[in-house]
Amino acid sequence: MSKNNLATVFIWLIALLVSGVFFWLLSDIIVHGLAKLSWPFLVENPKNAGRSGGIGPIIVSTALILMVAMITATPLGLATAVLLSEFTQQDRVFGHLVRRSLDVLAGVPSIVFGLFGNAFFCIYLGLGFSILSGGLTLACMVLPILIRTVEEGLQATPNEYRLAAAALGMSRGAALFQVLLPAATPAIVAGLLLGIGRAGAETAALIFTSGYVDRMPGSLFDSGRALSVHIYDLSMNVAGGDASAFSSALVLIMLLVIINSLAMSLAKHWQHKSIIAL
Amino acid sequence: MKNLGVIFVVLLLVIGAVSGFLKSRTDGTKFEKLVLTGSSTVAPLAAEIGKRFESLHSNVRVDVQTGGSSRGVSDARAGLADIGMASRVLKDDEKDLLSFTIALDGISVILNKANPVESLNKQQIIDIYTGKIVNWKDVGGNDAPITVVNKAEGRSTLELFLHYFGLKNTDVKPQVVIGDNQQGIKTVVGNPDAIGYVSVGTAEYEASQGAAIKLLPLEGIAASVENVRNRSFPLSRPLNLVTHAEPTGIAKTFIEFASSPQVNDLIEAQYFVPVPR
Amino acid sequence: MSLSRADRQLVALLRGYALLAAAIVLLILLFLVKESWPILQHVALTRFITDTSWHPVQSLYQLTPMLSATLYSTLGAVLLATPLGIGSALFSRYYAPSFLAMVYRRLIELLAGIPSVVYGFWGLTTLAPLIGRLHPPGVSLLTGILILTLMILPTVALTVDAALSAVPIAYVRGAAALGLSRWGLISGVTMPAARSGIAAGILLAAGRAIGETMAVLMVAGNVVEQPHSLFDSVRTLTANIALEMAYATGDHRAALFVSGLALMSMVLVLVGLAEFFTKERRYV
Numbered sequence: 001m002s003k004n005n006l007a008t009v010f011i012w013l014i015a016l017l018v019s020g021v022f023f024w025l026l027s028d029i030i031v032h033g034l035a036k037l038s039w040p041f042l043v044e045n046p047k048n049a050g051r052s053g054g055i056g057p058i059i060v061s062t063a064l065i066l067m068v069a070m071i072t073a074t075p076l077g078l079a080t081a082v083l084l085s086e087f088t089q090q091d092r093v094f095g096h097l098v099r100r101s102l103d104v105l106a107g108v109p110s111i112v113f114g115l116f117g118n119a120f121f122c123i124y125l126g127l128g129f130s131i132l133s134g135g136l137t138l139a140c141m142v143l144p145i146l147i148r149t150v151e152e153g154l155q156a157t158p159n160e161y162r163l164a165a166a167a168l169g170m171s172r173g174a175a176l177f178q179v180l181l182p183a184a185t186p187a188i189v190a191g192l193l194l195g196i197g198r199a200g201a202e203t204a205a206l207i208f209t210s211g212y213v214d215r216m217p218g219s220l221f222d223s224g225r226a227l228s229v230h231i232y233d234l235s236m237n238v239a240g241g242d243a244s245a246f247s248s249a250l251v252l253i254m255l256l257v258i259i260n261s262l263a264m265s266l267a268k269h270w271q272h273k274s275i276i277a278l
Numbered sequence: 279m280k281n282l283g284v285i286f287v288v289l290l291l292v293i294g295a296v297s298g299f300l301k302s303r304t305d306g307t308k309f310e311k312l313v314l315t316g317s318s319t320v321a322p323l324a325a326e327i328g329k330r331f332e333s334l335h336s337n338v339r340v341d342v343q344t345g346g347s348s349r350g351v352s353d354a355r356a357g358l359a360d361i362g363m364a365s366r367v368l369k370d371d372e373k374d375l376l377s378f379t380i381a382l383d384g385i386s387v388i389l390n391k392a393n394p395v396e397s398l399n400k401q402q403i404i405d406i407y408t409g410k411i412v413n414w415k416d417v418g419g420n421d422a423p424i425t426v427v428n429k430a431e432g433r434s435t436l437e438l439f440l441h442y443f444g445l446k447n448t449d450v451k452p453q454v455v456i457g458d459n460q461q462g463i464k465t466v467v468g469n470p471d472a473i474g475y476v477s478v479g480t481a482e483y484e485a486s487q488g489a490a491i492k493l494l495p496l497e498g499i500a501a502s503v504e505n506v507r508n509r510s511f512p513l514s515r516p517l518n519l520v521t522h523a524e525p526t527g528i529a530k531t532f533i534e535f536a537s538s539p540q541v542n543d544l545i546e547a548q549y550f551v552p553v554p555r
Numbered sequence: 556m557s558l559s560r561a562d563r564q565l566v567a568l569l570r571g572y573a574l575l576a577a578a579i580v581l582l583i584l585l586f587l588v589k590e591s592w593p594i595l596q597h598v599a600l601t602r603f604i605t606d607t608s609w610h611p612v613q614s615l616y617q618l619t620p621m622l623s624a625t626l627y628s629t630l631g632a633v634l635l636a637t638p639l640g641i642g643s644a645l646f647s648r649y650y651a652p653s654f655l656a657m658v659y660r661r662l663i664e665l666l667a668g669i670p671s672v673v674y675g676f677w678g679l680t681t682l683a684p685l686i687g688r689l690h691p692p693g694v695s696l697l698t699g700i701l702i703l704t705l706m707i708l709p710t711v712a713l714t715v716d717a718a719l720s721a722v723p724i725a726y727v728r729g730a731a732a733l734g735l736s737r738w739g740l741i742s743g744v745t746m747p748a749a750r751s752g753i754a755a756g757i758l759l760a761a762g763r764a765i766g767e768t769m770a771v772l773m774v775a776g777n778v779v780e781q782p783h784s785l786f787d788s789v790r791t792l793t794a795n796i797a798l799e800m801a802y803a804t805g806d807h808r809a810a811l812f813v814s815g816l817a818l819m820s821m822v823l824v825l826v827g828l829a830e831f832f833t834k835e836r837r838y839v
Contacts, residue, residue, distance in 0.1 A: 007738035011650050014642030015659060018708065022666055025677055025705075048547060049322040067292075079572035087566050094570065100826060101577040107762035107822030108583055109793040110671075110769070112815050115590075115800070116583050129343050140579050145710075147576070148759055149717055152752040156721030172562040190717040194710065197668035204671075204768045204797060212321060212343045223341055228670040232769070235676050236458045238322050239480040239549050240487065249673045256668035260661070318801065346801025425692040430777065431612055432802030448610050453692045454788055455777035457798050461679065468684035469693050 026253075033250030036243055042251065046214050049238045050230060055248055057216035059255070061131060061224025062200070064217065065210055066259075068135025069142060069199045074192070076139070077146035082176060084147070085154035106144035113141050114208035122209060129223035134210025138202060142195035149194060153187020154180060189267040193260055200256055203228040227252045310528055315343040316350015316363030317434075318458065319477070320517050323381065323548045324363055327536050330544065334535075338528055347434055351375065354520045360529045362520035366434035376524065379516040380536045381550040384478030385435055386501035386513075388463070391490040392470045395419040398494055404443050406473060409451035414471060427465055427474030428452035435459075438515050439475055466491050478511070479503050479549025506551045517550060587815045594809035603813060609779040611799070611807040618814055620781045624789035625821065627696060627782060628771065629764040632703035636764075637757055639704070640711025645741060647712075648719050660716070667709035675773030678702040683774055690786040692776060697785040699775035703767060707760035714759060718752020719745055758829045765822055768793040792818045 044054030080098065088095030108116075117137030127133045157180055165175035181188070203226075211223035214230070225233075231248045234241030314324050321344045328340030345353070347364040351372055354362030368377050387403060389395060395418055398406070405411040406424055415421045428450050429436035440447060456462045459476045466472040467490045478501050481493050493501040496512055505511035525533050535541065542552040598616065606617040643663060647656040678698055687693020722745045730740040746753065776788025777798060790798075792814045800811055 002736075004736040004738040007741070008650065011642050011646050014639055015646040015651070018639055018643055019659065019662060021705065022662055025669075026665075028677060028681065029673065049326055076572050076576055079569050080576045083566070083569035083573045087569060094573075098573045098577045100830070101580040103758065103762070103826040103829070104819065104822050105580040105583075106759055107765050107819075107825065108580070109766035109796070109815070109818055111793055111797045111800070112583065112587070112766075112818070116586050119586055120582065129341070143576055143579070144762075145759060148755050149714055152714070152718055152755055153721055156718065156749075156752065158723055171559050173565045184721075186720050187717045190713055193664055194667055194713055197664065197709070200668050201670040207344060211341075212325070213341050214325070215339075223343065228672060231670055232672045233322070235672065236460045237318050239460070239483045245676070249670065253665060253669060257661075257665060260664050344801075348802050348804045352804070423691060430798040431610065432799050432807065434802070446613070448608065448613060448615075452778055453776070454694050455779075455790065455798070457772060457777075461773060464679050465694065468680060469687050469691060471691060
């Protein structure tokens with residue numbers, strides 16, 4: 001068998017294995033979670049420690065936490081990625097320092113983020129157990145992922161673009177916003193999606209920062225239970241909470257699918273409007 | 279990328295609007311906030327009691343956070359929480375604080391349902407947990423190695439278990455260490471040769487729902503919520519609310535409420551035992 | 556190439572942001588040191604290796620079995636997830652018909668978003684009993700490695716996919732013009748071109764594996780013992796912190812933060828190694 005055919009078989013096998021395992025996992029969740037899924041489940045308050053009632057306030061808290069996290073992380077992440085990719089020739093040491101510290105940040109355990117977030121955002125900055133604390137902590141977690149992917153995307157754009165922009169007399173900033181960033185859109189979107197996925201899935205960090213309260217949050221300063229924390233509590237702490245845990249997991253997955261699809265279609269929209277025909 | 283900026287601003291406005299809307303709906307008068315932190319065992323119960331309390335006192339908000347019994351005690355002492363939750367008695371160096379028991383919780387040794395062994399005496403359990411007996415056939419069961427499930431260090435359940443059997447944690451030779459009750463139950467369900475110990479109420483409930491576990495009697499007394507209630511079951515622990523001084527105001531009202539028969543149904547719904555009053 | 560004034564302002568702004576991002580990890584390290592300080596004052600660092608076991612309530616603080624557990628589980632997961640993840644990316648980009656590719660990619664994105672609790676839950680209730688039938692107790696290093704692989708696979712797949720998408724189309728067309736086979740194109744042209752992106756993906760995934768807490772807590776068994784086989788129950792440093800933090804006071808609590816520092820040093824070593832192996836390209 002030629003190397004090419006061998007490779008093809010191998011790759012298809014990998015894809016089959018991976019999708020097989022994941023369908024197994026997903027079907028388990030769907031089968032167990034469908035039972036309680038209903039419109040009332042999505043909007044009502046939790047009752048009886050979450051075993052009956054719904055997850056309305058929890059969905060709202062989760063959405064708010066995710067929004068805070070992404071709104072904080074995106075400008076910071078984009079800026080850092082741009083600096084690392086486009087401007088680090090100016091000072092090698094600085095770029096090097098930033099890059100290394102981000103690599104280390106990517107390896108910080110989620111529980112350490114939780115403890116740090118609690119000490120820094122909740123206590124030191126006085127935000128207390130709140131959606132804001134949770135969102136900001138998650139932003140720290142998501143930052144390295146975002147920066148890495150965007151940086152790679154920018155570095156991979158052909159140098160010709162930059163040279164052409166310079167030849168046209170464009171400032172570096174203009175070249176960046178009009179040409180390079182639009183060209184790197186797929187990478188930016190991939191980074192954002194990975195980040196949102198990671199943030200939505202995070203549990204340990206949120207238990208200590210956005211907290212346990214399952215009431216509908218009145219403001220960003222209120223404590224709000226995230227979906228992942230709710231799932232944890234139901235499956236690990238509350239007797240008889242398994243059924244609701246599965247349904248909540250299903251809702252979280254569906255939420256992420258919706259966010260992903262929205263992000264994808266937004267990205268396509270931008271690419272159509274950009275200068276480059278890609 | 280001007281579009282990015284526009285979207286950014288729009289998102290900020292949306293968050294602001296949503297927050298404002300939520301705040302206007304939930305914020306009528308000034309709220310008095312009561313903060314409880316501590317044991318994750320007590321937390322679901324405290325949250326349910328809190329909800330009922332809120333329905334009776336419309337200007338009060340009860341916020342329950344987890345973090346562990348020790349956290350609850352230290353937060354109560356430092357004033358970071360109004361009331362601490364602890365799933366154990368106060369230790370000697372915590373005697374400067376006050377505790378109010380609102381419920382009891384028993385601890386039962388559990389086996390997988392498929393295990394033919396029906397009971398174990400105290401010495402057998404000690405030998406199993408210290409690794410002197412390693413095969414079920416030595417206590418009348420199948421020829422299979424025993425999988426000993428122990429709780430993580432520092433947990434109140436562990437300390438109670440060790441105290442009752444006269445063991446130190448260094449004596450115990452486990453094959454699996456678990457954190458919360460549900461993890462213990464799921465581990466025993468998934469392994470036919472496992473032995474573990476969890477809260478009586480939880481185990482009784484799960485068994486009644488068809489989980490593949492059975493509760494072992496201790497010193498001849500069946501492990502049941504009823505036996506914890508009538509105090510005949512030897513292994514039980516209190517669920518406490520902790521304050522650093524005599525409680526006043528809304529904290530006092532809450533503790534009195536939580537200690538009253540008005541919340542017995544809530545306590546039983548969490549598979550704990552109301553304190554006989 | 557000198558910068559215009561507007562550009563210099565831009566660079567200053569970017570530097571400010573980047574400094575903020577870099578400062579975060581510094582803050583975290585400082586936090587860990589501050590919380591570890593109480594115990595480091597009267598317990599020598601060597602004791603964290605030479606003590607006979609981990610029983611903090613009795614002042615025994617040996618970390619080595621947990622260090623090994625973290626190391627082995629991360630290594631195992633990265634070894635498994637790298638080929639699977641790269642294979643997945645290659646599949647969706649070069650081998651699958653476009654509809655299938657889209658479905659597959661969506662599937663992987665979905666999996667990046669499943670909470671660690673759900674992975675752990677599934678591992679505990681479905682995977683562990685299966686492995687237990689092979690060799691008790693079921694919750695073990697192997698289960699931990701498998702669940703970690705599942706969790707970091709999407710990270711590898713998605714970052715590699717992003718890196719591959721950034722390979723200039725000219726390369727692909729050039730290879731086609733030269734008559735290269737599909738595998739020849741992949742192994743000879745696109746993968747080398749996307750080399751640093753792939754390395755970045757693997758590094759991210761390894762970081763994720765080291766730092767994963769909830770899922771390993773549920774499936775790896777949590778016994779503090781040096782693992783001698785894949786079926787032994789192990790406790791990683793992260794699971795240790797999660798298990799005991801809630802109930803630890805004083806020295807015990809500080810000891811847990813020391814294990815947090817141990818984790819961070821492992822990450823630093825990992826980053827150092829990665830730096831050794833990857834070459835950074837800089838444009839401009």
